[in-house]
Amino acid sequence: MSAPRIHIVTLGVSDLPQSRRFYEAWGWRASSASNENIVFLKGGAAVLALYGRDALAEDALAEDLPTGFPAVTLARNASSKEEVDRWFAAALAAGARELKTPQEAFWGGYSGYLADPDGHLWEFAFNPYFVFDEHGNLALPD
Structure with a gap:
């Protein structure tokens, strides 16, 4: 499988x-x-x-039941704090709504949250413990 x-x-x-x-x-x-x-x-x-x-x-x-908080986030992981800041600025310029300015996170990384025009939540994060493969995919340990 x-x-x-x-x-x-x-x-x-x-x-x-x-x-x-x-x-x-x-x-x-x-x-x-x-x-x-x-x-x-x-x-x-x-x-x-x-x-x-x-x-x-x-x-x-399915019945459409908007709840206010969707209880789901989509995440994009960056290779640096500066990259998070660039992505965040680009999303805001495109019309995103800021929820949480990128900042140091309790888990040792750096992240911020925003919402697209329909309220879908995105997190942009730098996690110093994550590595990426040669294709830019997140390579989690087994």
Whole structure:
């Protein structure tokens, strides 16, 4: 059996064109597989997809119950504190809302949080204990 992987993370969004502009301004590149109903953004080993929130709930046969706090964060790990600060500034310039300014973290690293236009939470972090492989993927110990 192969190792578990996440191939696509799909975010339900209220305004697909606005969300596409936001993520593209932040540096993501849309795939030509995108169309007027879904946007696929290339992100290394995984893909970030943007899909209408109502359509996503309908497709999953789930009731849309916004809770205020989504209880999920997406994280991007940097190779330095300075890189965290650059990413954070770029996301804010693209229209993100700051939640927690990047700062020293209790666990020995450096991180900050922001929200995209739909409130999806992102953490940008530098963890001095993490290493990356030759492809830029996080290489956790076994």
